[in-house]
Amino acid sequence: ELKVEQNPLFLSMQEGKNYTIYCNYSTTSDRLYWYRQDPGKSLESLFVLLSNGAVKQEGRLMASLDTKARLSTLHITAAVHDLSATYFCAVDKNGVPNTGNQFYFGTGTSLTVIP
Amino acid sequence: EPEVTQTPSHQVTQMGQEVILRCVPISNHLYFYWYRQILGQKVEFLVSFYNNEISEKSEIFDDQFSVERPDGSNFTLKIRSTKLEDSAMYFCASRKTSGGTDTQYFGPGTRLTVL
Numbered sequence: 402e403l404k405v406e407q408n409p410l411f412l413s414m415q416e417g418k419n420y421t422i423y424c425n426y427s428t429t430s431d432r433l434y435w436y437r438q439d440p441g442k443s444l445e446s447l448f449v450l451l452s453n454g455a456v457k458q459e460g461r462l463m464a465s466l467d468t469k470a471r472l473s474t475l476h477i478t479a480a481v482h483d484l485s486a487t488y489f490c491a492v493d494k495n496g497v498p499n500t501g502n503q504f505y506f507g508t509g510t511s512l513t514v515i516p
Numbered sequence: 517e518p519e520v521t522q523t524p525s526h527q528v529t530q531m532g533q534e535v536i537l538r539c540v541p542i543s544n545h546l547y548f549y550w551y552r553q554i555l556g557q558k559v560e561f562l563v564s565f566y567n568n569e570i571s572e573k574s575e576i577f578d579d580q581f582s583v584e585r586p587d588g589s590n591f592t593l594k595i596r597s598t599k600l601e602d603s604a605m606y607f608c609a610s611r612k613t614s615g616g617t618d619t620q621y622f623g624p625g626t627r628l629t630v631l
Contacts, residue, residue, distance in 0.1 A: 434619050443607060444559065444622040489559065503549065503572055504620060506559040 403428045405492050407507035414480050415515050422510045424473040424490035432493035433466050433473045434504065437486045444489065448475075480514045487511045518542045520623035522608050528629045529598055537593045537626045539608030548591045549609040549620060550583065552576070559607065565591065598630045 404427040414420050424433070432451055436444040448457045450466035450473060457464050461484065463476045473490055491504040521540045529535050541548050550562040563573040563583055570583065582594045591610075595602055605627050609620040 436622075443624045446619045446621065449619050491559075502547075503561040503564050503574075504551075504559075505561070506551075508558050 403430075403492060403494055403505045405490060405505050405507040407488075407490060407510050409510060410508060411511050411513075413513045413515060414477075416481055417479050419479065420477050422475040422477070422488055422512075424475070424507050426471050426473075426490075426492045426505070426507075428471075428494075429468070430471075430492045430494065431466075431468045434491045434493070435464050435473070435475055436489045436491060438489060438509075439486050447488075475510075477512070480512075482514045482516055485512055485514045520608055520610055520621050522606075522623040522626050524626060525624065526627045526629070528631065531600055531630055532597050535595050535598055535628065537595075537606050537608075537628070539591045539593070539623055540589050541591055541608065541610030542612075542621055543589070545610035545612050545621075547571075547611040547613070547620075548583075548585070549611070550593045551607045551609060551622075552604040553607065553625075554604045562593070562606075595628075598628075600630050603628055603630045 406425050408423050434449055435447040437447050438444050448464040453468040455466045461478045466473045487509045489509045490507040493502050520542055523538045527535055548565040551559050552562055553559045561574050562577045564571045565583055580596045584592050605625045607625045608623040611620045612618045
């Protein structure tokens with residue numbers, strides 16, 4: 402079974418600091434997705450990464466994908482309190498077309514930004 | 517912007533009872549999914565559905581579970597005889613195609629509590 406691991410699991414950082422969340426996965430895939438989840442809420446799509454070397458940026462968040470290393474990173478620049486949430490990466494199992502391609506989710510990183 | 521909707525937002529039931537969780541996927545999407553998230557844990561895949569049939573299911577999705585698309589808009593998850601360990605947040609998701617640039621869009625979730 403495809404395994405997806407994130408680290409750290411918990412991250413407490415001060416406002417204004419930078420940090421990176423890592424997402425490793427165990428099998429070949431070139432489709433990686435990042436989601437944000439606020440407490441008690443649903444998953445909000447942040448980034449879709451579809452090829453090796455893909456880099457996407459939105460505000461203070463930047464995501465990248467290295468398919469050879471089976472690694473994606475989510476970099477936070479100059480963190481603000483509003484970024485406090487749990488961040489999940491998810492890998493799309495490459496498979497037969499029209500078979501649904503379930504997402505395998507990482508363990509999640511709970512981020513707390515302290516003023 | 518179109519979104520996935522789910523009802524009810526919270527369902528409390530007695531062990532052994534049947535529950536039906538309802539979802540309305542985004543209207544032009546073709547792939548539908550159910551995931552669950554036990555409190556504080558990662559999101560786990562249950563089942564995917566395409567072209568009016570199940571395309572993939574996980575080990576969690578045993579004979580107690582079933583899915584249906586009874587009309588052109590609703591997508592339901594039925595648990596025939598609920599167990600305490602079925603208590604979780606259940607998310608419905610939909611996707612336009614099976615891959616490429618499309619992510620999965622998640623509904624707000626139904627919190628199922630089995631007493």
